[in-house]
Amino acid sequence: MANTPSPRPPTGGPHPCPADRRRWLVLTVGMLAMTAGCTFQFGLAYLIPALRAEGLSLAEAGLLAAAPNAGLLATLIAWGAAADRWGERIVLSSGLGLAGIVLLTAATVHDPIALGVCFLLAGAAGASVHASSGRLIMGWFAAAERGLAMGIRQTAQPLGVAVAALTLPSLAATHATPAVVFMSAFCLVAAVLVVALVRDPQRGTHTAAQRTGSPYRTPVLWRIHAASALLIVPQFTVATFALVFLVDAQHFDPATAGRVLAAGQVGGAIARLATGWWSDRVGSRLRPMRITALAVAAVVAVLAATTHSPIAVAVLLIAAIVTVSPNGLAFTAVAEHAGRAWSGRALGIQNTAQNAVASATPPILGAVITGVGYGPAFAAILAFPLLAAALIPTRAEDTNPYPPTPPPARPRPVRPGRSSPPADRLS
Known part of the structure; x- marks a missing residue:
């Protein structure tokens, strides 16, 4: 069987890394971006003790911890459609950037309802990582490598939860605000790295299967x-x-x-x-x-x-x-x-x-x-x-x-x- 060719370089001019190195760089940054998203989307449970110490009941703190997942469910398909339309780089960076800004806003509010709305909106924005980072693998990696590449990408979720477990309880020892600022900074740094290092793979010609319409x-x-x-x-x-x-x-x-x-x-x-x-x-x-x-x-x-x-x-x-x-x-x-x-x-x-x-x-x-x-x-x-x-x-x-x-x-x-x-x- 002939070897499957590596994906071609992205559109938009030359880049300093050869394609075989660039794709692993894209995977690494995409995995980091997904880790940043998962840290606040699935790791807010580690803030529950701090939120309860600030006067919230267990039920109220649990609702706040679940808010990002509710926002994520509402926008996953829309972010996927945006990635199909405009490419992965802009969707991944804009979603993470918006999530970081919303989380930074959340660090300044004290009303539980306002905090819940911020967490909900941050989850809706951060949902972009789940559609875009996987789509990058489809474009950058040859068929004989995608399984391993997607497996690496899928480790971002437990890694994000691990980051939350290691950082949020200590940062929120006296108040939840430093932990929220950390999650905001993580998202914003990841968004900047996406802009600087990620390139969309070149769009190939549509096959007959694609031209026939929806799969x-x-x-x-x-x-x-x-x-x-x-x-x-x-x-x-x-x-x-x-x-x-x-x-x-x-x-x-x-x-x-x-x-x-x-x-x-x-x-x-x-x-x-x-x-x-x-x-x-x-x-x-x-x-x-x-x-x-x-x-x-x-x-x-x-x-x-x-x-x-x-x-x-x-x-x-x-x-x-x-x-x-x-x-x-x-x-x-x-x-x-x-x-x-x-x-x-x-x-x-x-x-x-x-x-x-x-x-x-x-x-x-x-x-x-x-x-x-x-x-x-x-x-x-x-x-x-x-x-x-x-x-x-x-x-x-x-x-x-x-x-x-x-x-x-x-x-x-x-x-x-x-x-x-x-x-x-x-x-």
């Missing part, structure tokens, strides 16, 4: 979106209730439980990289996604059966790793099946579906756990990964206009005395 006229993308949303249920069940399970059912102290789950976060990030690399090697996103969905079902079944067993902690740790592993595969498959003309909108829809399910999972599963216990609750979510595996349209890759292709096999070394390997042994 949503077939059920392929809808099935990938649905399968991804179903796989969010076990992922957020484990992520939300793992700490409580270790403390209540396994009698861990919270600090030790936190260290155990931190190892799971690291393992989950490695799992996303590994599945992306695997999909590049085999030239498929959807077949590995189906296999990992079945693996999720298997580990959930074991977890449900061992909640009162000594091995439950090890199984929970494995579940924390396995349940996040299909995420990057789904995003890469969506971008490739949508094509560059539609990838921004498609990634926006993908993020919207996943975040909507993620928001609904904790309260519903919390009620189930309260009513029937951990074992039956974990057993109840077993149907979700099994249904996801059935929905994943693996045959669609045979007709995908942007199929992933594995890298070419390396020719075998020439034995001494031969000028070249035999023709029938060439890869």
Whole structure:
């Protein structure tokens, strides 16, 4: 198989870095931008103690922490459409810049309602990172590299939460304002780096598949979106209730439980990289996604059966790793099946579906756990990964206009005395 050519340099004149170095620079800056967005979108929970110390109730502080996610859900598809229309660089930088300005405004207000509105608007602006950073990978990376590149990009979410965990509690020790200023500065610095270092990949000519119109006229993308949303249920069940399970059912102290789950976060990030690399090697996103969905079902079944067993902690740790592993595969498959003309909108829809399910999972599963216990609750979510595996349209890759292709096999070394390997042994 011929080697897939590297993406061409961006439009708008020469740049100082060769294309093969530029794409990794773009990925690094895009990942930093997404980390900045995720720090305040998913990390505000670490401000809840400071907000309560300022007189808010737990319910009020929880609403403030959830406000960015509500704003994000409202604008993901719109930002994706903007990226398809005007390119990734302007959308990524303007969204982060607006989020930084709004957060800076939030640092000056004291009314809880005004603060909630600011967090809501910052989430709506920062949603640009979820559509644009993934779309950059589609344009800059060849098919045989996109799985790994998207896996690297997907580690930005746990990294953003980790940044929030490490910085926000100490910054908000006396007042929440310094922590909000930090999040604002992080977004603004990331926006400046995007402007300075990111270039949109060159727009290629439209293929016949693109000229025929929307990729949503077939059920392929809808099935990938649905399968991804179903796989969010076990992922957020484990992520939300793992700490409580270790403390209540396994009698861990919270600090030790936190260290155990931190190892799971690291393992989950490695799992996303590994599945992306695997999909590049085999030239498929959807077949590995189906296999990992079945693996999720298997580990959930074991977890449900061992909640009162000594091995439950090890199984929970494995579940924390396995349940996040299909995420990057789904995003890469969506971008490739949508094509560059539609990838921004498609990634926006993908993020919207996943975040909507993620928001609904904790309260519903919390009620189930309260009513029937951990074992039956974990057993109840077993149907979700099994249904996801059935929905994943693996045959669609045979007709995908942007199929992933594995890298070419390396020719075998020439034995001494031969000028070249035999023709029938060439890869």
